[in-house]
Amino acid sequence: MARAPDAALEQARADPVWPAAPRAFKIMGLALVAALAVFPFVFTGTFSHHVMIMIFLHAIMAQSWNVIAGMSGQISLGQALFFGLGAYASAFLYVKWGITPWLGLLVGMAISALVAAAIGIPTLRLRGHYFAIATLIIGISFQIVFQRWEWIGAASGIFMPIERETPWFSLQFHATKLPYYYLSFGLCAIAFFTVWLLQRSRLGMRLLAVRDEPEAAQSLGIDIAWHKVIAFMISGAMMAAAGTFFAQYVLVIDPDRVFSFEISVLALLMAVLGGAGTLWGPALGAAILIPLSEYSRIWFGGTGGAVDLLIYGVLILLICIYQPRGLLVLVTERLRRRGQRNE
């Protein structure tokens, strides 16, 4: 009699929590990676490379928002803060002291994680709207401070001197976009792999519990606030990496650009559009929106700013009302139904 629950427990332990992906998915995934790896040689146009780089970059940004909002349920409205910190950290270290942006990348990520902890520790123990308001306020405060801080260039920002001798030390490439393509591809892959690991880790499981059933999670002894803080630190570090890459890609940064409110909006929108809380949602959102905005910029010229944001706002609103789980759900639901039919 006493053995029965044990056997059930053993059985439950043996079952994988995450069912192995179907073979078709694995093949599709490998094909996608291979296609992305040879893409720049098939489509050799510089503009197509630029669009792909922007997709990778924004997929990282959307994934960063996804870690804090999708996985732990706390909405950040100021992710641009970490983007700016990452951009400024590497650019500043390189211009002032000649330190390689590779090191700057790590410094930016560390600073962002610390700032995330400083914001998160007081606000994440309270109900969600305190955190959302705090991120909004701090995002704008950092922009105000960076616009007025003379030591780091105030409103005119930082210009990085052109350096052609040591491209991999100074991380700038002028003849071709190929290195940027593979760098952003690599960073994006690392970001997604990190989240894949996170979802399967104990921490990831606890985050899900904290998001969906906070009271139950707490009763099981999970420190809710602390888990959210850790998620926010990971999110901030990820965003900072995107910021460093952006700074190296454009080589001119200023507070209005890297602390821009639009960055926070885009990160949120792409994750929500694709599917908040899913691994691939942010990538889907970026892959849909970036080509739209890059090509509309060509068609409508540079005046698209307000139109872009107007469309983004309406899109966010519509998704929240009609399909808060995002577009990816439509695909996965369909696949699941087909799978059930086949069984």
Added chain:
Amino acid sequence: MSTDLLIQAIVSGLLMGLIYALVAVGLSLIFGLMEIVNFAHGEFLMLSMFFSFWFWALLGLDPLVSLPLVVAALAVIGVAVHYGIIRHILHAPMLAQICATFGLALAIRSGAQLFWTPDFRSITNPLSEGRIEISGIFIGQPQLIAGLVCLAAFIVLWLFVSRTETGLALQATAQDRDAAAIVGIPTDRMFALGWAIGLGCVAVAGAMLSSFLFVFPDVGVNFALLAFVAVALGGFGSIMGSLYAGIAIGLVESLGGVFISPSYKSLIVFSLYFAVVLFRPKGILGRY
């Protein structure tokens, strides 16, 4: 000299504070009723400033004269927002609630930018103009009238909520919407009324601001942030809390601008938010 400056800063802070209080109370009322933070609050302030401006530019009506029209327009928009958007996300996860009003804010702000251009506009020769001097202290007449009108609107709101049957029904809905529904209060209509009143308050503040501030699409952002700080300080959902907090913020901003640095005055107010969050998260008078 220094005492003059101090009194001057206190007076102008007090008058601005009354306007902040009225902006904040709309936000607080809506949150108290349905636990939704209206991230588009600043945009509604901007809209009402634009409405006042257009009434003046196209029909020659002074903001003081067109005030009832602007309030009515915003109240109608409030009801429309409730039935068009808020009703559908009332039971949605917080993610959808916050993102929805945030998306609405974005759409209104960039829509204003698109249709009305980002130009700075201003009303010239309003009815209330100039300044009055009381023993060395200067008070702008528009600011004085704005402060008084906002205070009057606040008193009317308070009397309505605490003395009328509808106001009591509103309070009951805020306390427990299920229990209110059981005793026969139409909670959905109460929510719509809450949005109408909330945006009506913002409209009064916006109409008053339009006679002495520039009108442009981003004008609401800073007011919304100050209102968030005020609502956190006063306590989410508390009406009187909003009044005290609005005045406190007006004073902190004005004194900080004079004695610390005018370009960092909003940062000084923002840091107040973190002080509240750290030491008294439910605010001075809050329930949460």
